[in-house]
Amino acid sequence: MKRLFCVLKWLMKAIGVLGAAAATSLFFSTLSNIHGESMPDSEFVDGNPSIINLLNSEIFMGLIFVVTLSIFAYVAYLLWQLHEVAVHESEHRNSAHTTIVFALSLCGLFISKTWWVVAIVIAFTRWDIIGNSLSGVIRRGVEQGKESSAQESK
Numbered sequence: 001m002k003r004l005f006c007v008l009k010w011l012m013k014a015i016g017v018l019g020a021a022a023a024t025s026l027f028f029s030t031l032s033n034i035h036g037e038s039m040p041d042s043e044f045v046d047g048n049p050s051i052i053n054l055l056n057s058e059i060f061m062g063l064i065f066v067v068t069l070s071i072f073a074y075v076a077y078l079l080w081q082l083h084e085v086a087v088h089e090s091e092h093r094n095s096a097h098t099t100i101v102f103a104l105s106l107c108g109l110f111i112s113k114t115w116w117v118v119a120i121v122i123a124f125t126r127w128d129i130i131g132n133s134l135s136g137v138i139r140r141g142v143e144q145g146k147e148s149s150a151q152e153s154k
Contacts, residue, residue, distance in 0.1 A: 086123035
């Protein structure tokens with residue numbers, strides 16, 4: 001029963017896609033008539049529609065300009081979000097290093113990208129684990145030093 005449902009679901013999707021393709025084709029075929037009249041032959045080059053008249057349209061070029069600016073603005077926004085990932089991660093963890101991460105992030109923006117990499121490392125490092133590990137190393141070193149001095153005095 002489940003397999004039959006999956007096949008019917010796939011069949012309905014296929015019919016939908018083919019119907020959408022047919023409707024789109026029909027829609028674009030009606031664009032050869034403007035106000036019920038056929039387009040003049042001067043609009044075609046070797047049987048293909050000429051795009052020159054569209055490119056000469058101020059409205060179309062204005063639309064292309066707005067779309068292009070919007071894309072550039074969106075890409076700049078995404079790049080800024082990527083650039084600020086260290087600051088956001090530091091704030092998310094309530095880290096004490098948020099201010100230094102922000103400063104290094106700005107240095108990475110204006111001076112050198114190396115500072116941005118350092119900010120990323122500081123923001124994503126688990127400083128509590130590193131502190132515990134270093135404390136363990138120091139503790140073992142102190143204990144071994146006490147044991148070796150105790151053995152030497154015997």
